[in-house]
Amino acid sequence: MSSIRFALNHMCAPSLRLESFFAAAKELGIDSVEIRNDLAGNAILDGTPAAAVKELAARHGLTIISINALQRFNEWNDERAREAAALxxxxRDCGARALVLVPVNDGSGREPEARHANLRKALSALKPMLEAAGVIGLVEPLxxxxxxxxxxxxxxxxxxxLGARSTFLLVHDTFHHYLAGETAIFPELTGxxxxxxxxxxxxxxxxxRDPHRLLVDARDRLDNVGQLRALLSAGYAGPVSFEPFAPAVHAxxxxxxxxxxxMAYIAGRL
Structure with a gap:
């Protein structure tokens, strides 16, 4: 079983400025981070140029594994195309390896035919855009x-x-995997x-819901350790990124x- 490679999503400490967040990762011995485009007063929303983010990450010896996220990606229209192009x-310019793609989550577009058509339309449109930039699309089912x-x-x-395995991979989110009740884990397609x-x-x-999502500890009901053990045993060797949304963690x-x-609890259990 490959050993675990922890990463940090900025949602771990959204009140930290990017530089402090990067410093926290280094303090934890973590070299991979995810930045977000939904944190007010922080890069990306505050207008920080991508080149400045790239330089900051390099200074801290960090790899930016993703920008999180293009929302409603499977509702493809002109507005979405513009958002996608900008992200x-x-x-590409900040050195991020991937862009997380989050689906519509408001109850619309759930009928089987619409679901399939919307997903294929969006992936087909995104494929050449991502390939031209050398960026991976990380599809995250909720x-x-x-x-x-x-x-x-x-x-x-x-x-x-779509024959698009070189362009798209999946996000395995332990919270969403548990909620979906899905048993298959797709380690070879997980990025x-x-x-x-x-x-x-x-x-x-x-x-x-998201506000229930804490850091993983001994009281965890989602079987994070079991899910990670299954993924690692099946050959997954990519990053495992903390993404808690609970106000208690953010405070x-x-x-x-x-x-x-x-980290110590998870590593000890694995």
Whole structure:
């Protein structure tokens, strides 16, 4: 089994400026980070040029594994095409290896025919854009019942059908995988793993939402350790990135200490 390679998503500590976030990664002995385009007052939204982000990452000896994310990617239209072009250019220019692609999650576009057609239309349009920039598209199905792309098996089938394995890979998100109830894990098609834990004993699986997502600890209900063991045993050797959304995590005064504890817990269990 390959050893675990931890990474940090800026959602671990969204109040940290990019430089402080990069420094926190280095303090944890982590060399891979994900930056986001949904954090107000931070790069990318604050207008920081991609070249400045690239230089900052190089100074800290970090690889930017992804920009997170192009939202509603499978609702392809002129507006989406413009957003995609801007994010792909930014990814290329800041040295990010990939762009995370998040599907529509508002209950629309869920009918089987629409789902398949919308997914293929978006992937077909994105493929030449990503290839020209040398950026990978990371498709992230969301396990919520209302999501227009809930299963990794559907994304995998579309990627295979388009002969696009060199352009698109999957995100295995332990929270969404658990919610979707899917058993297949597609290690050979996985480009990134997102981890977060749910420890609230009272919330039902159907009611689990982003604010429940904490750092992984001994009370985790999602079987993060089991999911990681299965992926690593099947040959996955890519990054495993912390992506907690809980306000309690975002409010931590010492995020590095909490992350260190979670890393030690996971590594110890594996």
């Amino acid at each position: 792909i250019d930014y990814a 396990g919520f019942e209302i999501c227009s792309l809930q299963l990794k098996s559907e994304a995998a089938a579309a990627i295979e059908e 990134l793993v997102h981890i977060s834990g749910v420890s609230d004993p009272d919330v039902s699986v159907g009611d689990m 931590l005064k010492e995020p590095v200490t909490a992350l260190k504890e979670s």
